[in-house]
Amino acid sequence: MKKNIITLAIFLISVILFWKGMIFFQKNLEDFFYAQISEPLQEMAFVKIPPKKAKPDLHLESAISVKINKSGKEKVLLRKSATRTMPIASLTKLMTALIVLENTPQNDYDFSKVVMISKTAADQDNVPVYGNLKKEEALSIEELLDLMLIYSSNDAAFAFSEVIGEELFIEKMNQKAQSLGLKNTYFTNSTGLDPEDQEQIPNYSTAQDLATFSKYILNNRPLIFKISLEKGPYSTTNGLSDLYILNEQKIVGGKTGYTEKAGACMLLVLEDEKENYFINIILGTDSPKERIQEMQKIIDWIAL
Numbered sequence: 001m002k003k004n005i006i007t008l009a010i011f012l013i014s015v016i017l018f019w020k021g022m023i024f025f026q027k028n029l030e031d032f033f034y035a036q037i038s039e040p041l042q043e044m045a046f047v048k049i050p051p052k053k054a055k056p057d058l059h060l061e062s063a064i065s066v067k068i069n070k071s072g073k074e075k076v077l078l079r080k081s082a083t084r085t086m087p088i089a090s091l092t093k094l095m096t097a098l099i100v101l102e103n104t105p106q107n108d109y110d111f112s113k114v115v116m117i118s119k120t121a122a123d124q125d126n127v128p129v130y131g132n133l134k135k136e137e138a139l140s141i142e143e144l145l146d147l148m149l150i151y152s153s154n155d156a157a158f159a160f161s162e163v164i165g166e167e168l169f170i171e172k173m174n175q176k177a178q179s180l181g182l183k184n185t186y187f188t189n190s191t192g193l194d195p196e197d198q199e200q201i202p203n204y205s206t207a208q209d210l211a212t213f214s215k216y217i218l219n220n221r222p223l224i225f226k227i228s229l230e231k232g233p234y235s236t237t238n239g240l241s242d243l244y245i246l247n248e249q250k251i252v253g254g255k256t257g258y259t260e261k262a263g264a265c266m267l268l269v270l271e272d273e274k275e276n277y278f279i280n281i282i283l284g285t286d287s288p289k290e291r292i293q294e295m296q297k298i299i300d301w302i303a304l
Helices: 002-037 089-102 141-151 154-164 166-179 207-220 222-228 288-303
Strands: 062-068 074-080 114-116 138-140 249-259 263-272 277-285
Touching (some): 062 288, 089 263, 141 154, 207 249, 207 277, 263 288
Antiparallel strands (some): 062 277
């Protein structure tokens, strides 16, 4: 009996000591967490989220910038009235070049073929630097292609249409546009010049259509962009070479254009060190100088 009482007493003492120990532990634990929570906010570590880069303030009618990564996934980085139809001036010549290259198998545009420049071709509006041809001047298809893509020669562009007939050539341009899904693109000539008839609509497209078109050239006819970067015997102004490109970027190709109705426009394709492509289109700037300024804004913004 006495032994049982002693055992019970020991058990009760153990319970009391355990309970007091728990109270002591709990209090210390609460004091610890309270100290952590009450630490001044300025001494606590926070993860800093970098501010989102502001899109450039573009002074033009329409623009788009599309990033295409190595796997082909696309992301629109910038868009301004990208589905608005606009005159496209000499950006037209990219389609002219495409028709020439894709009709080469029929020998209509074999590079070595010589074309005699007609009076009509020679009388197209002159370009500022080089590529103004003379009647009965003989040039190869390859030479005409260089003049058209490097110096935007209107004479060369028109001469291309005469090889198979102007009407058929323009029909092929529009058929190609439709086959590529360029639903808001239409051509009335191979040069991009404003029509002499003021009531006639000039060649038009949208920034979005031109981005799609650029992707097709990039994947299927990269020679067009390659030629556009070649250096001819004379330098041009307010063109691709006037843009400042960072070391981790390079120009893949592009085209400029200007008419009174279209204003100044530019198509530019860049590639970075990760093999991402950037297709950039601007339409409707006030002058050739401003198209450089506006495109430079996009280039700088992409690089941030």
